[in-house]
Amino acid sequence: MRPSSPAISDAELAAAIAEGAGEILLGVRHRDLLDGRLIGDVGDAMAQAWISTVLSRHRRHDAVLSEEAEDVGDRATAERVWIIDPLDGTSEFSMGTSDWAVHVALTVDGHPEVAAVSLPAKGEVFRSDHVPPADGPLTGRLAVSRYGHSYHSAAVADRLGMDAVRIGSAGAKAMAVVRGDADAYVHSGGQYEWDNCAPVGVALAAGLHCSRLDGRPIVYNNPQPYMPDFIICRPEIADAVLDAVATPW
Template identity: 30%
Template structure:
Protein backbone atom coordinates (compact mmCIF):
# COMPACT_ATOMS: atom_id res chain seq x y z
CA UNK A 1 0.00 0.00 0.00
CA UNK A 2 1.43 3.38 -0.92
CA UNK A 3 2.01 5.33 2.29
CA UNK A 4 -0.27 8.28 1.39
CA UNK A 5 -3.36 6.12 0.74
CA UNK A 6 -4.84 6.39 4.24
CA UNK A 7 -4.40 10.18 4.53
CA UNK A 8 -5.99 10.47 1.09
CA UNK A 9 -9.06 8.56 2.28
CA UNK A 10 -9.27 10.52 5.52
CA UNK A 11 -9.20 13.86 3.71
CA UNK A 12 -11.81 12.65 1.22
CA UNK A 13 -14.08 11.37 4.00
CA UNK A 14 -13.91 14.69 5.83
CA UNK A 15 -14.84 16.50 2.63
CA UNK A 16 -17.70 14.04 2.09
CA UNK A 17 -19.00 14.92 5.53
CA UNK A 18 -18.99 18.62 4.70
CA UNK A 19 -21.01 17.97 1.57
CA UNK A 20 -23.53 15.55 3.08
CA UNK A 21 -24.28 17.71 6.10
CA UNK A 22 -25.27 20.59 3.84
CA UNK A 23 -28.40 18.59 3.06
CA UNK A 24 -31.26 18.03 5.47
CA UNK A 25 -32.04 14.34 5.39
CA UNK A 26 -35.79 14.73 5.62
CA UNK A 27 -35.99 17.37 2.87
CA UNK A 28 -33.27 16.05 0.54
CA UNK A 29 -34.60 14.81 -2.77
CA UNK A 30 -34.97 11.04 -2.70
CA UNK A 31 -35.53 8.37 -5.32
CA UNK A 32 -36.05 4.61 -5.15
CA UNK A 33 -33.62 2.54 -7.19
CA UNK A 34 -34.93 -0.10 -9.60
CA UNK A 35 -35.49 -3.71 -8.53
CA UNK A 36 -35.91 -2.87 -4.85
CA UNK A 37 -32.27 -1.82 -4.49
CA UNK A 38 -33.17 0.83 -1.89
CA UNK A 39 -33.28 4.62 -1.82
CA UNK A 40 -30.77 7.18 -3.02
CA UNK A 41 -30.78 10.89 -2.18
CA UNK A 42 -29.24 13.96 -3.74
CA UNK A 43 -26.71 13.88 -0.91
CA UNK A 44 -25.51 10.39 -1.94
CA UNK A 45 -25.06 11.61 -5.50
CA UNK A 46 -23.27 14.82 -4.50
CA UNK A 47 -20.82 12.96 -2.27
CA UNK A 48 -20.23 10.32 -4.93
CA UNK A 49 -19.54 12.97 -7.58
CA UNK A 50 -16.90 14.60 -5.40
CA UNK A 51 -15.23 11.29 -4.52
CA UNK A 52 -15.29 10.03 -8.10
CA UNK A 53 -13.58 13.20 -9.26
CA UNK A 54 -11.09 13.48 -6.41
CA UNK A 55 -9.90 9.96 -5.67
CA UNK A 56 -9.17 8.58 -9.17
CA UNK A 57 -7.45 11.86 -10.03
CA UNK A 58 -5.12 11.31 -7.08
CA UNK A 59 -4.54 7.63 -7.99
CA UNK A 60 -5.09 7.30 -11.75
CA UNK A 61 -3.98 3.67 -11.81
CA UNK A 62 -6.63 2.50 -9.35
CA UNK A 63 -9.99 1.00 -10.27
CA UNK A 64 -13.35 2.29 -9.04
CA UNK A 65 -16.30 0.55 -7.40
CA UNK A 66 -19.05 2.63 -5.80
CA UNK A 67 -22.66 1.98 -4.90
CA UNK A 68 -23.70 5.11 -6.79
CA UNK A 69 -21.63 4.60 -9.98
CA UNK A 70 -22.59 2.20 -12.76
CA UNK A 71 -20.16 -0.69 -12.49
CA UNK A 72 -17.87 -1.74 -15.35
CA UNK A 73 -15.39 -4.57 -15.82
CA UNK A 74 -12.49 -2.11 -16.12
CA UNK A 75 -11.79 -2.32 -12.37
CA UNK A 76 -11.09 -6.06 -12.71
CA UNK A 77 -7.92 -5.24 -14.67
CA UNK A 78 -6.54 -3.11 -11.80
CA UNK A 79 -4.42 -4.43 -8.94
CA UNK A 80 -5.76 -1.70 -6.65
CA UNK A 81 -9.32 -0.43 -6.49
CA UNK A 82 -11.34 2.13 -4.53
CA UNK A 83 -14.43 0.58 -2.91
CA UNK A 84 -16.83 3.34 -1.89
CA UNK A 85 -20.22 3.77 -0.26
CA UNK A 86 -20.88 7.53 -0.38
CA UNK A 87 -23.53 7.22 2.35
CA UNK A 88 -24.06 3.90 4.11
CA UNK A 89 -27.43 4.03 5.84
CA UNK A 90 -29.27 6.17 3.28
CA UNK A 91 -32.64 5.37 4.86
CA UNK A 92 -31.33 6.66 8.19
CA UNK A 93 -30.00 9.77 6.49
CA UNK A 94 -33.38 10.41 4.87
CA UNK A 95 -35.11 9.96 8.24
CA UNK A 96 -32.88 12.55 9.89
CA UNK A 97 -30.90 10.03 11.95
CA UNK A 98 -27.23 10.49 12.91
CA UNK A 99 -26.15 6.88 12.33
CA UNK A 100 -25.25 7.03 8.62
CA UNK A 101 -21.62 6.89 7.52
CA UNK A 102 -19.20 7.42 4.67
CA UNK A 103 -17.33 4.19 3.92
CA UNK A 104 -14.11 4.40 1.88
CA UNK A 105 -11.61 1.62 1.22
CA UNK A 106 -8.77 0.61 -1.06
CA UNK A 107 -8.20 -3.06 -1.87
CA UNK A 108 -5.04 -4.51 -3.39
CA UNK A 109 -5.25 -7.93 -5.05
CA UNK A 110 -8.52 -8.53 -3.20
CA UNK A 111 -7.32 -7.48 0.28
CA UNK A 112 -8.29 -4.16 1.87
CA UNK A 113 -5.19 -2.14 2.72
CA UNK A 114 -6.61 1.27 3.73
CA UNK A 115 -10.02 2.12 5.16
CA UNK A 116 -12.09 4.91 6.67
CA UNK A 117 -15.59 4.94 8.15
CA UNK A 118 -16.74 8.44 9.06
CA UNK A 119 -19.92 9.51 10.85
CA UNK A 120 -19.89 13.30 10.57
CA UNK A 121 -22.92 13.92 12.78
CA UNK A 122 -21.34 11.87 15.57
CA UNK A 123 -17.80 13.15 15.00
CA UNK A 124 -16.49 9.59 14.71
CA UNK A 125 -13.71 8.80 12.27
CA UNK A 126 -12.54 5.19 12.21
CA UNK A 127 -9.42 4.46 10.17
CA UNK A 128 -7.01 1.64 9.48
CA UNK A 129 -4.04 0.81 7.27
CA UNK A 130 -2.65 -2.67 6.74
CA UNK A 131 -0.13 -3.50 9.45
CA UNK A 132 -0.61 -0.18 11.23
CA UNK A 133 -3.54 -0.86 13.53
CA UNK A 134 -6.96 0.77 13.71
CA UNK A 135 -7.95 4.08 15.27
CA UNK A 136 -10.96 6.14 16.31
CA UNK A 137 -10.34 9.88 16.04
CA UNK A 138 -6.61 9.11 16.07
CA UNK A 139 -6.58 6.89 19.19
CA UNK A 140 -5.89 3.13 18.91
CA UNK A 141 -8.86 0.78 19.20
CA UNK A 142 -9.17 -2.96 19.78
CA UNK A 143 -11.93 -5.56 19.69
CA UNK A 144 -13.45 -6.73 22.96
CA UNK A 145 -12.43 -9.97 24.60
CA UNK A 146 -15.63 -11.28 26.16
CA UNK A 147 -14.83 -14.94 26.89
CA UNK A 148 -18.22 -16.57 26.27
CA UNK A 149 -20.87 -16.13 23.60
CA UNK A 150 -23.58 -16.10 26.29
CA UNK A 151 -21.99 -12.90 27.66
CA UNK A 152 -21.63 -11.25 24.25
CA UNK A 153 -23.60 -8.41 22.71
CA UNK A 154 -23.89 -8.95 18.96
CA UNK A 155 -25.03 -6.46 16.33
CA UNK A 156 -27.49 -8.17 14.01
CA UNK A 157 -30.84 -7.55 12.40
CA UNK A 158 -33.64 -9.67 13.85
CA UNK A 159 -34.01 -12.00 10.81
CA UNK A 160 -30.51 -13.32 11.51
CA UNK A 161 -31.93 -15.02 14.60
CA UNK A 162 -34.40 -17.11 12.60
CA UNK A 163 -33.96 -20.73 13.66
CA UNK A 164 -33.22 -22.07 10.17
CA UNK A 165 -29.85 -20.27 10.15
CA UNK A 166 -28.57 -22.27 13.13
CA UNK A 167 -27.65 -25.91 13.75
CA UNK A 168 -30.64 -27.96 14.92
CA UNK A 169 -32.59 -24.70 14.93
CA UNK A 170 -30.93 -23.65 18.19
CA UNK A 171 -30.31 -19.89 18.20
CA UNK A 172 -27.30 -18.93 20.36
CA UNK A 173 -28.05 -17.19 23.64
CA UNK A 174 -26.47 -13.78 23.15
CA UNK A 175 -27.80 -10.26 23.53
CA UNK A 176 -28.81 -8.74 20.20
CA UNK A 177 -28.47 -5.08 19.30
CA UNK A 178 -28.77 -3.21 16.02
CA UNK A 179 -27.53 -0.19 14.05
CA UNK A 180 -28.89 0.54 10.57
CA UNK A 181 -25.52 1.24 8.90
CA UNK A 182 -23.60 -1.95 8.21
CA UNK A 183 -20.34 0.00 8.09
CA UNK A 184 -21.08 1.52 11.51
CA UNK A 185 -21.85 -1.93 12.94
CA UNK A 186 -18.44 -3.15 11.84
CA UNK A 187 -16.69 -0.04 13.17
CA UNK A 188 -18.34 -0.52 16.56
CA UNK A 189 -17.00 -4.07 16.72
CA UNK A 190 -13.52 -2.80 15.89
CA UNK A 191 -13.91 -0.22 18.65
CA UNK A 192 -14.86 -2.91 21.18
CA UNK A 193 -18.25 -1.30 21.89
CA UNK A 194 -19.91 -4.56 20.81
CA UNK A 195 -18.54 -8.08 20.82
CA UNK A 196 -19.42 -9.08 17.28
CA UNK A 197 -21.71 -8.58 14.31
CA UNK A 198 -23.27 -10.76 11.70
CA UNK A 199 -25.34 -10.38 8.59
CA UNK A 200 -26.31 -13.61 6.87
CA UNK A 201 -27.58 -12.25 3.58
CA UNK A 202 -25.42 -11.52 0.52
CA UNK A 203 -23.63 -8.22 1.23
CA UNK A 204 -22.32 -5.60 -1.20
CA UNK A 205 -18.58 -5.02 -1.07
CA UNK A 206 -18.96 -1.27 -0.57
CA UNK A 207 -20.89 -1.83 2.67
CA UNK A 208 -18.23 -3.99 4.29
CA UNK A 209 -14.79 -3.38 2.74
CA UNK A 210 -13.72 -0.61 5.12
CA UNK A 211 -15.09 -2.40 8.18
CA UNK A 212 -13.24 -5.58 7.26
CA UNK A 213 -9.84 -3.94 7.61
CA UNK A 214 -10.78 -1.89 10.69
CA UNK A 215 -11.85 -5.04 12.53
CA UNK A 216 -8.83 -7.06 11.45
CA UNK A 217 -6.39 -4.29 12.39
CA UNK A 218 -8.19 -4.01 15.75
CA UNK A 219 -7.39 -7.66 16.42
CA UNK A 220 -10.59 -9.31 15.25
CA UNK A 221 -11.60 -11.72 12.51
CA UNK A 222 -13.86 -11.09 9.52
CA UNK A 223 -15.22 -13.88 7.36
CA UNK A 224 -18.18 -14.76 5.20
CA UNK A 225 -20.87 -17.04 6.61
CA UNK A 226 -18.78 -20.08 5.54
CA UNK A 227 -15.85 -18.87 7.65
CA UNK A 228 -13.71 -17.88 4.66
CA UNK A 229 -11.71 -14.60 4.63
CA UNK A 230 -13.37 -11.75 2.74
CA UNK A 231 -11.93 -11.01 -0.69
CA UNK A 232 -12.84 -7.91 -2.67
CA UNK A 233 -13.05 -6.58 -6.24
CA UNK A 234 -14.99 -9.60 -7.43
CA UNK A 235 -16.70 -9.62 -10.82
CA UNK A 236 -20.02 -9.67 -8.95
CA UNK A 237 -19.25 -7.42 -5.97
CA UNK A 238 -21.36 -9.23 -3.43
CA UNK A 239 -20.12 -11.50 -0.64
CA UNK A 240 -21.88 -14.31 1.18
CA UNK A 241 -22.63 -12.55 4.45
CA UNK A 242 -20.30 -11.26 7.16
CA UNK A 243 -19.32 -12.71 10.52
CA UNK A 244 -16.97 -10.49 12.57
CA UNK A 245 -15.78 -10.59 16.17
CA UNK A 246 -12.81 -11.41 18.37
CA UNK A 247 -11.20 -14.80 17.74
CA UNK A 248 -13.18 -16.64 20.42
CA UNK A 249 -16.59 -15.13 19.72
CA UNK A 250 -16.14 -15.57 15.97
CA UNK A 251 -15.36 -19.26 16.48
CA UNK A 252 -18.35 -19.72 18.77
CA UNK A 253 -20.77 -18.05 16.34
CA UNK A 254 -19.43 -19.94 13.35
CA UNK A 255 -19.64 -23.26 15.16
CA UNK A 256 -23.37 -22.79 15.67
CA UNK A 257 -24.27 -21.57 12.18
CA UNK A 258 -25.94 -24.07 9.87
CA UNK A 259 -23.63 -24.31 6.84
CA UNK A 260 -26.48 -25.46 4.61
CA UNK A 261 -28.78 -22.53 5.38
CA UNK A 262 -29.34 -20.02 2.59
CA UNK A 263 -28.51 -16.40 3.35
CA UNK A 264 -31.75 -14.45 3.38
CA UNK A 265 -31.43 -12.45 6.58
CA UNK A 266 -30.71 -8.74 6.73
Protein backbone atom coordinates in the same frame (compact mmCIF):
# COMPACT_ATOMS: atom_id res chain seq x y z
CA MET B 1 0.84 0.67 -10.65
CA ARG B 2 2.09 3.90 -9.11
CA PRO B 3 -0.27 6.38 -7.41
CA SER B 4 -0.93 9.52 -9.41
CA SER B 5 -0.29 11.90 -6.52
CA PRO B 6 2.18 10.46 -3.95
CA ALA B 7 2.15 13.66 -1.85
CA ILE B 8 -0.66 12.13 0.24
CA SER B 9 -0.49 8.50 1.34
CA ASP B 10 -3.23 6.02 0.55
CA ALA B 11 -4.23 5.85 4.22
CA GLU B 12 -4.39 9.64 4.56
CA LEU B 13 -6.38 9.91 1.35
CA ALA B 14 -8.91 7.28 2.44
CA ALA B 15 -9.45 9.05 5.77
CA ALA B 16 -9.67 12.48 4.13
CA ILE B 17 -12.25 11.25 1.63
CA ALA B 18 -14.36 9.57 4.32
CA GLU B 19 -14.28 12.67 6.49
CA GLY B 20 -14.83 15.13 3.64
CA ALA B 21 -17.77 13.24 2.16
CA GLY B 22 -19.26 13.10 5.64
CA GLU B 23 -19.05 16.87 5.94
CA ILE B 24 -20.80 17.23 2.58
CA LEU B 25 -23.57 14.91 3.73
CA LEU B 26 -24.02 16.83 6.96
CA GLY B 27 -24.38 19.95 4.83
CA VAL B 28 -27.08 18.28 2.77
CA ARG B 29 -29.01 17.79 6.03
CA HIS B 30 -28.56 21.44 7.02
CA ARG B 31 -31.60 22.80 8.89
CA ASP B 32 -33.80 20.03 7.48
CA LEU B 33 -34.35 21.99 4.26
CA LEU B 34 -34.64 18.65 2.45
CA ASP B 35 -36.23 15.46 3.67
CA GLY B 36 -37.45 12.02 2.68
CA ARG B 37 -36.28 10.35 -0.49
CA LEU B 38 -35.12 13.67 -1.94
CA ILE B 39 -32.46 14.18 0.73
CA GLY B 40 -31.17 10.64 0.22
CA ASP B 41 -30.92 11.09 -3.55
CA VAL B 42 -29.13 14.44 -3.20
CA GLY B 43 -26.78 13.06 -0.57
CA ASP B 44 -25.83 10.04 -2.68
CA ALA B 45 -25.22 12.20 -5.76
CA MET B 46 -23.22 14.95 -4.07
CA ALA B 47 -21.00 12.61 -2.08
CA GLN B 48 -20.33 10.48 -5.16
CA ALA B 49 -19.48 13.50 -7.33
CA TRP B 50 -16.99 14.81 -4.78
CA ILE B 51 -15.36 11.45 -4.11
CA SER B 52 -14.97 10.58 -7.79
CA THR B 53 -13.40 13.98 -8.49
CA VAL B 54 -10.95 13.63 -5.60
CA LEU B 55 -9.90 10.15 -6.71
CA SER B 56 -9.51 11.32 -10.31
CA ARG B 57 -7.26 14.12 -9.06
CA HIS B 58 -5.12 12.07 -6.67
CA ARG B 59 -5.27 8.45 -7.93
CA ARG B 60 -6.24 8.73 -11.56
CA HIS B 61 -4.58 5.42 -12.49
CA ASP B 62 -6.48 3.38 -9.89
CA ALA B 63 -9.76 1.61 -10.63
CA VAL B 64 -12.89 2.41 -8.64
CA LEU B 65 -15.95 0.39 -7.65
CA SER B 66 -18.70 2.50 -6.10
CA GLU B 67 -22.34 1.91 -5.29
CA GLU B 68 -23.29 5.19 -6.95
CA ALA B 69 -21.26 4.84 -10.17
CA GLU B 70 -21.54 2.55 -13.17
CA ASP B 71 -19.23 -0.46 -12.96
CA VAL B 72 -17.37 -0.20 -16.27
CA GLY B 73 -14.11 -1.30 -17.84
CA ASP B 74 -11.79 -4.03 -16.60
CA ARG B 75 -12.01 -3.08 -12.92
CA ALA B 76 -11.96 -6.73 -11.76
CA THR B 77 -8.54 -7.28 -13.37
CA ALA B 78 -6.93 -4.23 -11.76
CA GLU B 79 -4.42 -4.59 -8.92
CA ARG B 80 -5.44 -1.42 -7.06
CA VAL B 81 -9.16 -0.77 -6.70
CA TRP B 82 -10.93 1.76 -4.48
CA ILE B 83 -14.20 0.34 -3.19
CA ILE B 84 -16.52 3.11 -2.10
CA ASP B 85 -19.93 3.58 -0.55
CA PRO B 86 -20.56 7.34 -0.53
CA LEU B 87 -23.55 6.92 1.78
CA ASP B 88 -24.10 3.65 3.59
CA GLY B 89 -27.52 3.69 5.20
CA THR B 90 -29.43 6.04 2.92
CA SER B 91 -32.70 5.32 4.70
CA GLU B 92 -31.17 6.16 8.09
CA PHE B 93 -29.70 9.33 6.60
CA SER B 94 -33.08 10.28 5.16
CA MET B 95 -34.86 9.64 8.47
CA GLY B 96 -32.47 11.91 10.37
CA THR B 97 -30.85 9.23 12.54
CA SER B 98 -27.11 8.96 13.24
CA ASP B 99 -26.60 5.35 12.06
CA TRP B 100 -25.22 6.04 8.57
CA ALA B 101 -21.67 6.02 7.26
CA VAL B 102 -19.18 6.72 4.49
CA HIS B 103 -17.00 3.78 3.40
CA VAL B 104 -13.65 4.20 1.65
CA ALA B 105 -11.26 1.30 1.04
CA LEU B 106 -8.34 0.59 -1.25
CA THR B 107 -7.97 -3.06 -2.15
CA VAL B 108 -4.75 -4.51 -3.51
CA ASP B 109 -5.12 -7.90 -5.16
CA GLY B 110 -8.55 -8.30 -3.59
CA HIS B 111 -7.64 -7.48 0.01
CA PRO B 112 -8.28 -4.20 1.89
CA GLU B 113 -4.91 -2.44 2.07
CA VAL B 114 -6.22 0.72 3.73
CA ALA B 115 -9.71 1.61 4.86
CA ALA B 116 -11.67 4.37 6.55
CA VAL B 117 -15.23 4.48 7.85
CA SER B 118 -16.78 7.79 8.83
CA LEU B 119 -19.86 8.09 11.05
CA PRO B 120 -20.42 11.80 10.40
CA ALA B 121 -23.48 12.28 12.61
CA LYS B 122 -21.49 10.84 15.52
CA GLY B 123 -18.32 12.80 14.72
CA GLU B 124 -16.23 9.61 14.37
CA VAL B 125 -13.75 8.49 11.73
CA PHE B 126 -12.23 5.01 11.99
CA ARG B 127 -9.11 4.39 9.93
CA SER B 128 -7.14 1.19 9.48
CA ASP B 129 -3.76 2.82 10.11
CA HIS B 130 -4.76 4.28 13.50
CA VAL B 131 -7.47 2.02 14.90
CA PRO B 132 -6.76 0.72 18.43
CA PRO B 133 -6.98 -3.03 19.10
CA ALA B 134 -10.41 -4.35 20.01
CA ASP B 135 -9.34 -6.02 23.24
CA GLY B 136 -11.67 -4.72 25.95
CA PRO B 137 -14.04 -6.91 27.97
CA LEU B 138 -16.73 -8.80 26.07
CA THR B 139 -20.15 -7.15 26.17
CA GLY B 140 -22.43 -10.09 25.34
CA ARG B 141 -24.04 -7.97 22.61
CA LEU B 142 -24.62 -8.74 18.93
CA ALA B 143 -25.16 -5.96 16.36
CA VAL B 144 -28.20 -6.68 14.19
CA SER B 145 -30.35 -4.85 11.65
CA ARG B 146 -32.84 -2.30 12.87
CA TYR B 147 -35.43 -4.78 11.55
CA GLY B 148 -34.15 -7.50 13.89
CA HIS B 149 -32.40 -10.85 13.55
CA SER B 150 -31.54 -12.83 10.46
CA TYR B 151 -31.64 -16.64 10.60
CA HIS B 152 -27.92 -16.90 11.32
CA SER B 153 -27.63 -13.98 13.74
CA ALA B 154 -30.50 -15.47 15.74
CA ALA B 155 -28.61 -18.75 15.90
CA VAL B 156 -25.50 -16.99 17.19
CA ALA B 157 -27.47 -15.04 19.78
CA ASP B 158 -29.18 -18.21 20.98
CA ARG B 159 -26.05 -20.38 21.10
CA LEU B 160 -23.82 -17.75 22.74
CA GLY B 161 -26.48 -16.14 24.91
CA MET B 162 -26.00 -12.72 23.33
CA ASP B 163 -28.35 -9.73 23.44
CA ALA B 164 -29.29 -8.10 20.12
CA VAL B 165 -28.55 -4.41 19.62
CA ARG B 166 -30.40 -2.91 16.66
CA ILE B 167 -28.22 -0.56 14.59
CA GLY B 168 -28.84 1.01 11.19
CA SER B 169 -26.19 0.84 8.49
CA ALA B 170 -23.63 -1.90 7.93
CA GLY B 171 -20.80 0.52 8.71
CA ALA B 172 -22.40 1.57 11.98
CA LYS B 173 -22.90 -2.07 13.01
CA ALA B 174 -19.32 -3.01 12.15
CA MET B 175 -17.89 0.00 13.97
CA ALA B 176 -19.91 -0.94 17.07
CA VAL B 177 -17.77 -4.09 17.18
CA VAL B 178 -14.57 -2.16 16.49
CA ARG B 179 -15.47 0.37 19.21
CA GLY B 180 -16.22 -2.40 21.70
CA ASP B 181 -19.96 -1.73 22.02
CA ALA B 182 -20.77 -5.18 20.59
CA ASP B 183 -18.89 -8.44 20.21
CA ALA B 184 -20.08 -9.56 16.78
CA TYR B 185 -21.89 -8.64 13.58
CA VAL B 186 -23.19 -11.59 11.55
CA HIS B 187 -24.72 -10.89 8.15
CA SER B 188 -26.37 -13.45 5.89
CA GLY B 189 -28.93 -11.46 3.93
CA GLY B 190 -26.70 -10.45 1.05
CA GLN B 191 -24.81 -7.21 0.46
CA TYR B 192 -22.44 -5.78 -2.10
CA GLU B 193 -18.71 -5.29 -1.69
CA TRP B 194 -19.05 -1.55 -1.06
CA ASP B 195 -21.34 -2.29 1.90
CA ASN B 196 -18.62 -4.05 3.88
CA CYS B 197 -15.16 -3.66 2.33
CA ALA B 198 -14.10 -0.60 4.34
CA PRO B 199 -15.70 -1.88 7.57
CA VAL B 200 -13.89 -5.20 7.15
CA GLY B 201 -10.61 -3.39 6.44
CA VAL B 202 -10.90 -1.37 9.64
CA ALA B 203 -12.03 -4.43 11.64
CA LEU B 204 -9.07 -6.51 10.44
CA ALA B 205 -6.69 -3.73 11.42
CA ALA B 206 -8.26 -3.75 14.91
CA GLY B 207 -7.46 -7.45 15.23
CA LEU B 208 -11.02 -8.70 14.81
CA HIS B 209 -11.97 -11.93 13.09
CA CYS B 210 -13.47 -11.35 9.63
CA SER B 211 -14.57 -14.15 7.33
CA ARG B 212 -17.39 -15.60 5.31
CA LEU B 213 -19.91 -17.67 7.26
CA ASP B 214 -18.08 -20.86 6.30
CA GLY B 215 -14.78 -19.47 7.59
CA ARG B 216 -13.26 -18.64 4.22
CA PRO B 217 -11.33 -15.36 3.89
CA ILE B 218 -13.25 -12.44 2.40
CA VAL B 219 -11.94 -11.53 -1.05
CA TYR B 220 -12.93 -8.32 -2.82
CA ASN B 221 -12.92 -6.93 -6.36
CA ASN B 222 -14.79 -9.86 -7.82
CA PRO B 223 -16.30 -9.55 -11.33
CA GLN B 224 -19.74 -9.72 -9.72
CA PRO B 225 -19.37 -7.64 -6.55
CA TYR B 226 -22.13 -9.41 -4.59
CA MET B 227 -21.18 -10.50 -1.06
CA PRO B 228 -23.74 -13.01 0.30
CA ASP B 229 -22.52 -13.21 3.89
CA PHE B 230 -19.77 -12.39 6.37
CA ILE B 231 -18.82 -12.31 10.04
CA ILE B 232 -17.04 -9.60 12.02
CA CYS B 233 -16.41 -10.61 15.61
CA ARG B 234 -14.00 -10.69 18.51
CA PRO B 235 -11.36 -13.38 17.87
CA GLU B 236 -11.96 -15.08 21.21
CA ILE B 237 -15.51 -16.03 20.18
CA ALA B 238 -14.82 -16.67 16.48
CA ASP B 239 -14.85 -20.47 16.75
CA ALA B 240 -18.14 -20.43 18.66
CA VAL B 241 -19.72 -18.03 16.16
CA LEU B 242 -18.57 -20.12 13.19
CA ASP B 243 -19.92 -23.28 14.82
CA ALA B 244 -23.26 -21.58 15.51
CA VAL B 245 -23.76 -20.50 11.89
CA ALA B 246 -22.61 -23.89 10.56
CA THR B 247 -25.07 -25.86 12.72
CA PRO B 248 -27.68 -23.27 13.69
CA TRP B 249 -30.23 -25.58 15.34
